[in-house]
Amino acid sequence: MHAFDVLGDPVRRRLLELLADGELSSGELTAVVREEFGISQPAVSQHLRVLRESGLATVRTEGTRRLYAVDTEALRPVDAWLDPFRRFWVPRLAALETEIARGRRRRRLEGEDDG
Template identity: 65%
Template sequence: MHALDVLGDSVRRRILELLAESGERSAGEIGQVVQGEFGISQPAVSQHLKVLRDHGFVEVRAEGRRRMYSVGPRGPREASDWLTPFERFWLPRLDALGTELARGKRRRRLDAEQVSAAPPDPRAAPEPRSA
């Protein structure tokens, strides 16, 4: 199975998201979330964890009777390696977007500085005096 085939399943992607957010979770914790969101059984969750483990997307360690899962490096690296040749299609656009966002931020900052440095408008109503 190719790394992207592993990621093609929404349950497996969700498991990886959970592990990326928390760093490590027990099989039971993963099962509770995934069962609630997808309406699948604990054995089905276990099968998804097995696929992820077999393809290097997760690592497991024993902690007493519990199994603790975390993101493994091999699967994500294989997916990234496969996608790398295609980065030329979106990276220049992301760079251009970053440049435009920086320009807009700079323009807003300069506009705000001009407003705060401008002399008060003599036609404006005077501010009320405090007693």
């Protein structure tokens, strides 16, 4: 299954979002997704299986727990596909970064004037 087919499902996207901050157990993932999407534990397990089989997630066993993590290598084709579109947001993000830095500098200088 192509990465975009896998990512087309909102539950699987959410699972990957949760894993973006680091490894989580299947129980932790299931609890969040069941709460947010109202689906059964077997349905969450099925989504996790698709992530594993597509290579977007890895799983390792630690005692009785199954710990999931994102496999960033499998996301490279998605990143490569997005590359031509970065020109739409990279300059805007750079401009925002410049404005934030100017604001910080201005506040710092105003604070020095008060001292």
